[in-house]
Amino acid sequence: MAFKVSNETKVGALAAIAITFLVLGYNYLAGRGSLFIKKYTLNAVLQDVNEIGKSTPVLFNGYKVGNVTKVDLLKQEGKFRVHFVINEDIDIPENSSIKVSSALLGGKALNLIFSDKKQSIHDGVVNK
Numbered sequence: 001m002a003f004k005v006s007n008e009t010k011v012g013a014l015a016a017i018a019i020t021f022l023v024l025g026y027n028y029l030a031g032r033g034s035l036f037i038k039k040y041t042l043n044a045v046l047q048d049v050n051e052i053g054k055s056t057p058v059l060f061n062g063y064k065v066g067n068v069t070k071v072d073l074l075k076q077e078g079k080f081r082v083h084f085v086i087n088e089d090i091d092i093p094e095n096s097s098i099k100v101s102s103a104l105l106g107g108k109a110l111n112l113i114f115s116d117k118k119q120s121i122h123d124g125v126v127n128k
Helices: 007-029
Strands: 039-046 057-060 063-074 079-087 097-102 108-113
Touching: 039 063, 039 097
Parallel strands: 057 108
Antiparallel strands: 039 079, 057 063, 063 079, 097 108
8 A cells, every 4th residue: 555645745845845955055155154063152352344244254274263243333442343153163262363354355354363372262252
């Protein structure tokens, strides 16, 4: 006795799969990377954020380790707080700094500059 699957069930399953791929593809193209990689959030205060925005890459020695998630204006100081996520497998030492530099195709990127300290930070602040 063969099991019959109705056309409505087939269309529903196909629609669910298509929506899943749409969400995963959007997250990838938006620079968020994979939903399956664990990340942690850091932030830094910068004077100038020209061309820095959501999805701007965060690099360490040219290797992408994260991306910018949000930029806030600090009205009192006249500076900007840049929030970014870093892949959890990257250990950033305390007192590390970040620098804005030109990316490969003319855009901007944030470059991590590691300090010599042994203790790592997670969910914290990177010096400017």
